Amino acid sequence: MASQAMEDYLLAIYRLEDLGRRPGTGEVAQELGVSAASTTAMFKRLAQEGLVSYREYGGVSLSERGRALALGLIRRHRLAERFLTDLLDLPWEGVHEIADRLEHALPPEVIERFAGLLGEPRTCPHGHPIPTRDGRLPYIEVRPLGSVEVGETAVVALVEERDAALLRHLGELGLKPGARVRVVEREPFDGSMRLECDGREILVSGRVAGAVAVHA
């Protein structure tokens, strides 16, 4: 019913809503790397299909149906990622991009088999929660790695998953969900830190630290 393009817009809108705002044309356009004019056109199509409510010059918000569709897509995406890393043993920095295509092609039967085979996982390989079959998104309380004080210990909850090079670096450092880290030193000026993780000491810049969140 919804085309691949429509699904990608719904996801972008969902992500922006999730950050608190009511997304406007410009934000969605930027998120998808598409022109503002294209976005206006798509907003109308989505509104026509009842997937968003759209006010001219006023942005969009997902309807119940639109949100349900977006959550289904996220479930497909994250279960696909899990499958690719856990069962196919593909590197965690590559699976996001693959899942971005598979999420549009995997039918429900396949997705639910994945869930079964993988033991109903609750998060994707990058730590983000997987929406349940009935469309609820489990909440995970996190805080920035940068907010952990010197001497404190914390457990990595999730990492930013869009930048493959960054992910590969995090993987080499051992900064994956579930890793226990202790802050050895922190530089308030630029946010860079020295951590103990997995027995060895590692150095992370403010930018890298900003891509990691720990359990609250």
Place this chain on the structure above:
Amino acid sequence: MASQAMEDYLLAIYRLEDLGRRPGTGEVAQELGVSAASTTAMFKRLAQEGLVSYREYGGVSLSERGRALALGLIRRHRLAERFLTDLLDLPWEGVHEIADRLEHALPPEVIERFAGLLGEPRTCPHGHPIPTRDGRLPYIEVRPLGSVEVGETAVVALVEERDAALLRHLGELGLKPGARVRVVEREPFDGSMRLECDGREILVSGRVAGAVAVHA
């Protein structure tokens, strides 16, 4: 490089070439359930991309590149089917349709992992050979089930895979690749047969028998 639509045309052309003819506009149109006008337009696009050679009013034939692309697609399709039945335990009558979408979305890394996990299978669940990584299609010599004489024993090689209802029926009868059958009785008029298969006697119509081939 090649769109999903182009890939579907290439596959249709491949299948028709495989049957011996040089496919024309009408045949390809019918195979894909599309108008002849659309097919003419696509023939031009494919020729433009160097994937087929096209003569007006004279049909098409796959170029080296076109054939390689088609064989890659068939490899993806059949390995995906194997994966869906063997690892995900989905019914063999449903996987063809799912694979028809996945074949366009699965990247090489994933396909080769499938091949590894499944032990480099040589055929899809319906018995059709899987092209090798280097683009060769293993030849399997078969003959129609209908040509087996009364009293003879034969091993099912492959079955027609496009009709889901028929496939389900074949599955219930136990007529899957590898099954050993003995012909008990044969009605020359309409080709219907009585077979012994898996210890029990089954009755197959001429049409059903026509969907099954045995090893020569």
Place this chain on the structure above:
DNA sequence: CTCGATTTTTAGTCGAGTCTAAAACCGAGT
């Protein structure tokens, strides 16, 4: 409250892929 900057929408174009209807072509049969 107004003016200028920014954002959004509109207008117009494009390519891919589809359709229908009309024209052109080809090949057989007389």
Place this chain on the structure above:
DNA sequence: ACTCGGTTTTAGACTCGACTAAAAATCGAG
């Protein structure tokens, strides 16, 4: 060699999704 029937191509239209450039609306600073 003509002609008729079927096939193929052309012509013209449509949808979806994208673009650029121009117009319109909104917002913020003075």
